[in-house]
Amino acid sequence: MSSEISQAVDQVISQAAACTGDQNDFQPPSHILDHARQVLKTEADAILRVSDRLGRSFEEAIVLLWNCTGKVVVTGMGKSGHIGSKIAATLASTGTPAFFVHPAELRHGDFGMLEERDLVIALSSSGETTEIKLVLEPIKRQGLKLIALTGNLNSTLARNADVTIDVSIEKEACPLNLAPTTSTTVALAMGDALAMVLMQEKGIEPEDFARSHPGGNLGAKLITVESIMRSGIDIPIVAYTSTHAQVLEEISRKKLGFTAVCEDDGRLRGIITDGDLRRAMIKHRDQVFDLKACDMMTANPKTISSDSLAAQALKLMEKHSISDLMIVDNRHRPVGLIDLKDLLRAGII
Numbered sequence: 327m328s329s330e331i332s333q334a335v336d337q338v339i340s341q342a343a344a345c346t347g348d349q350n351d352f353q354p355p356s357h358i359l360d361h362a363r364q365v366l367k368t369e370a371d372a373i374l375r376v377s378d379r380l381g382r383s384f385e386e387a388i389v390l391l392w393n394c395t396g397k398v399v400v401t402g403m404g405k406s407g408h409i410g411s412k413i414a415a416t417l418a419s420t421g422t423p424a425f426f427v428h429p430a431e432l433r434h435g436d437f438g439m440l441e442e443r444d445l446v447i448a449l450s451s452s453g454e455t456t457e458i459k460l461v462l463e464p465i466k467r468q469g470l471k472l473i474a475l476t477g478n479l480n481s482t483l484a485r486n487a488d489v490t491i492d493v494s495i496e497k498e499a500c501p502l503n504l505a506p507t508t509s510t511t512v513a514l515a516m517g518d519a520l521a522m523v524l525m526q527e528k529g530i531e532p533e534d535f536a537r538s539h540p541g542g543n544l545g546a547k548l549i550t551v552e553s554i555m556r557s558g559i560d561i562p563i564v565a566y567t568s569t570h571a572q573v574l575e576e577i578s579r580k581k582l583g584f585t586a587v588c589e590d591d592g593r594l595r596g597i598i599t600d601g602d603l604r605r606a607m608i609k610h611r612d613q614v615f616d617l618k619a620c621d622m623m624t625a626n627p628k629t630i631s632s633d634s635l636a637a638q639a640l641k642l643m644e645k646h647s648i649s650d651l652m653i654v655d656n657r658h659r660p661v662g663l664i665d666l667k668d669l670l671r672a673g674i675i
Contacts, residue, residue, distance in 0.1 A: 390473060396442075410447070444470055556662055
């Protein structure tokens with residue numbers, strides 16, 4: 327053991343021995359926030375340095391990932407394995423089929439899950455992790471492409487990779503320069519960069535992302551209007567020249583408190599709500615039953631397209647204090663409607 331490491335270990339033991347007594351008596355020393363800021367600055371600076379080093383190897387990695395017709399298999403040992411698991415999850419959720427496999431499990435049967443058309447991303451800060459080195463030969467024998475994320479460009483991992491991305495650092499944020507901190511942060515950020523660039527180049531849209539997140543808050547935010555709107559006979563519609571009685575009948579039958587008003591060609595011209603009927607009754611009194619739909623409607627109602635996000639529909643309804651919203655096609659013809667109850671059932675509210 328080197329003298330530096332021995333001194334560091336002795337310091338840790340000494341500090342641990344001093345931490346006796348009631349922990350409730352602990353008072354944070356004034357330098358705590360300074361130490362925290364230094365950790366964050368160390369890791370942030372390391373990411374910026376890696377950003378400045380980005381070059382051809384990153385582009386080559388994107389090409390390999392783009393051309394991969396199978397799955398992306400991410401592997402790593404220890405802390406690198408935890409980072410690799412997150413990278414695989416990010417890839418999978420942004421349009422690239424991926425999963426994480428522990429290198430030891432690869433050597434004990436899990437290679438059977440891999441095909442020649444798959445691609446492997448291996449993480450190792452040193453590039454000399456024993457478990458990683460042991461899977462390099464079967465990876466190459468099976469003809470799999472290999473992308474390495476390592477801090478040692480002269481390592482065994484780097485020499486065997488098709489593409490090597492440099493994630494080297496000057497020092498860990500750990501005060502002993504031992505615990506993987508800066509190195510894992512940089513590797514994670516590089517994985518995010520690969521996934522986000524690949525996502526953008528593949529043209530992944532919100533609806534594609536939604537399919538990977540059917541549940542939870544993300545899924546709710548990415549639900550489209552089309553998936554929850556009411557359509558067909560559920561839409562209350564009257565003609566532009568419909569009578570007062572016909573309007574009242576349609577509103578009563580559909581039980582939504584309003585009806586759309588359309589031209590003969592199907593284009594939406596306005597809506598009539600219960601409130602519009604009351605106002606017409608007050609304004610026209612004895613002549614109200616002679617009115618046509620066009621006389622009572624509110625023209626140019628708020629609308630939205632079916633491919634919009636449901637969250638956008640909610641925002642529009644809140645902005646204009648309305649509880650129902652018409653869904654129209656590119657010719658401004660009603661194709662559906664959505665109300666607050668629909669948004670509530672879908673978990674948007």
